[in-house]
Amino acid sequence: MSWSGIWPVAPTPFHDDGPLDLDGMKRVLDCLIDQGADGICILANFSEQFLISDEERAILTRLCLDHVAGRVPVIVTISHYATQIAVDRARFAKSLGADIVMMMPPYHGALLKGTPEQTFEQFRAVGEVGIPIMVQDAPLSGVELPVPLLVRMAREIEAVRLFKIECPRAANKLRALIAEGGDAIEAPFDGEEGITLLADLDAGATGSMTSGMIVDQIKPVIEKHRAGDIDGATAAYARVAMAINHENRQCGWQSCKAAMVEGGVIKSEFCRHPIPPLHPAIRGRLIDLLRPLDPLVLRWGR
DSSP: OOOOEEOOBOOOOBOTTSSBOHHHHHHHHHHHHHTTOSOEEESSGGGTGGGSOHHHHHHHHHHHHHHHTTSSOEEEEOOOSSHHHHHHHHHHHHHTTOSEEEEOOSEETTTEEOOHHHHHHHHHHHHTTOSOEEEEEOGGGOOOOOHHHHHHHHHHOTTEEEEEEOSTTHHHHHHHHHHHHGGGOOEEEEOGGGTTHHHHHHTTOOEEOOOSSSHHHHHHHHHHHHTTOHHHHHHHHHHHHHHHHHIIIIITTHHHHHHHHHTTSOSOOOOOTTOOOOOHHHHHHHHHHHGGGOOGGGTTTO
């Protein structure tokens, strides 16, 4: 498997009255694949995993893996404060054919945070399931993952192969991680919707986990950079930078849903309470920034 390219997070569509839109979920996956996704991540933060029940998680995991049916690799997010639950989620994902699991360090709210040793132990326990793990280094957890800890995990836990670095100054951390970890760091990725993508690619990132909004527009940045066309990558990034900035700073995961509704991919951009809808002006600015790019998402379902 190639640990590179663009691996977007799939949003979870709901009906206007709240239930999962399972047909819409299938359309989301097809749209991401048609946009050129090299892999897909489900049940992540941008999938609103914190608003989904355990029963719904199981339904979505099964549906997504059945529907993708090996067309691209699928990452299933399994983060949980309880190690046994994370292990059980990993086993379930593996049993259904997931290619990779992704997890943040153990945390629950502002005060319950795993120590470095507890974090290592949780990843080691999940590693015994026998499925590749992507370590998600995200500000949401509030848990610091220093480079020496990440390198130790990569060297001592065979399953730990991929790293999604989306902390502040991600490029510095990626560069240090690659320098200190060497061959043990098989797949250094960035995240945060690609807001720091160009610097992260310069630092050695092999891929990016963005939202599913404009996969086809961001992918050329990665491909050109990988081919050594730095000027081309810079120009390609400059073309999409304003849309990415608006997504990252104003909309979050709701941007992808808004674009997919606009393009007929899904019927509703509903998010469960307590998430408020996008302000009409913020949503309008998003669509205005997207239209000149002519992304597939705005015409996929039309």
